[in-house]
Amino acid sequence: MASRMFIRSKSIAFNTLRTYSSSTKLVDVSINDKTGIATVTMQRPPVNSLNLELLTELNGALQDLGSKKIKGAILTSSLKTIFSAGLDILEMYKPKPERASAFWTSLQDTWLTLYSTPYPTVAAINGHSPAGGCLLSLACEYRIMVNNYTIGLNETKLGIVAPFWFVASMKNVISHRESELALTSGRLYKTDEALKVGLIDETAENKDDALAKAEKFFARFDAVNPIARLLTKQELRGETIKELEDRKQEDLDRFVGFLMLPAVQKGLDVYLQALKKKQ
Ligand SMILES: CCCCCCCC/C=C/C=C/CC(=O)SCCNC(=O)CCNC(=O)[C@H](O)C(C)(C)COP(=O)(O)OP(=O)(O)OC[C@H]1O[C@@H](n2cnc3c(N)ncnc32)[C@H](O)[C@@H]1OP(=O)(O)O
Secondary structure (H helix, E strand, C coil), X not given: CHHHHHHHHHHHHCCCCCCEEEECCCEEEEECCCCCEEEEEECCCCCCCECXXXXXXXXXXXXXXXXXXXXXXXXXXXXXXXXXXXXCHHXXXXXXXXXXXXXXXXXXXXXHHHHCCCCXXXXXXXXXXXXXXXXXXXXXXXXXXXXXXXXXXXXXXXXXXXXXXXXXXXXXXXXHHHHHHHHHHCCCEEHHHHHHHCCCCEEECCHHHHXXXXXXXXXXXXXXXXXXXXXXXXXXXXXXXHHHHHCHHHHHHHHHHHHCCHHHHHHHHHHHHXXXXXC
16 A cells, blocks of 8 residues: 555656646546646536446546646536435446446445545535445545535445445544444435534535635645655555455455345335435
């Protein structure tokens, strides 16, 4: 894990800043050449649910940024009211085992990349952010959320169990007690409630406000040595990263095994039907 971060920190030092814009079907990346801030935008309508393809593109984009000299990266969504609806339930419902394995591995890899970026990260949460959406924002260093949306790890509401690294991501941000209360009940917090427990760091009026506040967050590091900053981040996050790296295969096997349980499939079926009936 130490090498994961350190090699990247060396590579950014030798590159020069340039205007950059790259858009794949599901992820848009642009770097503002004046501020040096990258904006990574998920764009998979209708709800940015995280399927294999979106996760693969997102991981690739975040890794590419590691070789560029950027001041920081903002993760956000192109959708008006949704940051991300979390994992694509259709990836877990009646899955083919090979696809389920590739899907979960891509989630593990994306989280590892985002949790350990050499550059500072902000989630500009411009809409609802349940489950996997919350996980992505927890992997960022700072969370700014637009008012009147919801965020949280609501896995138990779907009859599924948040894996240890989802739980650790939460516990590294809010208290153990609050995590226990939230995770066991599958609580989704409204923006103002999330601020009160520290799940988010700031609220925003709208997406533009969130982006402006993200820029101010990055400015905190103007007078900070970047290597000292990175090594400190590594010190704080290293244990959690190492645990997933060490237990990656075990975690994958548990996920695939869990999905094959009839009771889990039944729970997902009921949840999917309820989502569709909502309209
Ligand atoms: C013993 C230890 C074992 C450990 C093993 C590991 C266990 C496995 C772990 C898995 C972890 C999973 C984490 C997750 O992320 S699960 C996903 C959780 N997500 C949700 O609960 C969100 C569900 N969606 C919503 O609440 C809403 O859609 C919302 C995001 C608030 C948006 O609302 P709205 O704007 O009103 O949009 P609609 O609800 O009408 O949705 C539009 C269409 O999109 C479909 N949809 C919504 N969310 C998902 C999703 N996550 N995946 C797939 N599809 C989704 C919805 O059904 C609508 O479809 P359609 O138009 O066809 O009706």
